[in-house]
Amino acid sequence: MSEAKSTAEQLVRTYVDVWNERDYSKLPDIVSESFVMHDRAAPEEGVPGSAGEIHGPEGLEQFVREVTTGFPDFEVTILDLVSTDGLVMYEGEISMTHEGEFDGIPPTGRTAQFREMSKFRVADGAIREHRAYFDQQEIYEQLGLTED
Template sequence: MSHRTRTPEQLVSAYVDVWNERAYQHIPEVVSESFVLYDPAVPEEGIAGPRGEAHGPDAVARFIRGVIAGFPDFHVRVLDTLARDDVVMYEAEVTMTHEGEFDGMSPTGRDARFRLMSTYLVGDDELEEHRVYFDRLDVFAQLGLTDGE
């Protein structure tokens, strides 16, 4: 029987650090082989899983690298966290500038700042699932990718 060396909150914090510090090498230390990221921003092409899903550590790494290529200053600031047993939830603020291509969208040079909610399921000392919820239309509007902007 395995035991945890890190709390669920520590695992989530380490995962956020992967994003903010571009510490891709730590992905296998934080997520399980069966990890699934559910995020509406995951593109259909080039990532294991259907649109909106990244399956496994390699797919997550590919997705994060793609986000950073499109938004080099991408940053997640966790505002509030709630943890209970094997579930961790947080509210965060994301800031980013669209300076590179992402999912076929040419860079707009515009900034976006938005709130999101995340839910994580935690297994034996690794994350099993991450679900992301945010207003995608608001982000597109801020980046000038809608008819109204």
């Protein structure tokens, strides 16, 4: 395994730890100032970036805090991870319970568990980009936010 590959993988694993452990102090060390996250769940207002995007380490911290306020037990489990120099992808499972307001939606008290794919671009020792892919409709259904 090349040094660059192991560094990129470690950065992504640390990134997942930030979500799971809420250790925001790690963010400046792992994501670049120009970091962009593409996530359909990113609200149109309240975090730096347009709808579906989060910009910079501060924007990422703000978004993680919003998600974990709405879903205090939010947890990502990496099921499989592959990488090359500068590119890391993983398949993960997310579990969460909707116990607080998120993006204007009052808590439902329901739990959601779903698979997601994430793709990361890493350069110069930092994560530059994160693209998250998941079925948002599946989450809405599990949280009881759709009509039967």
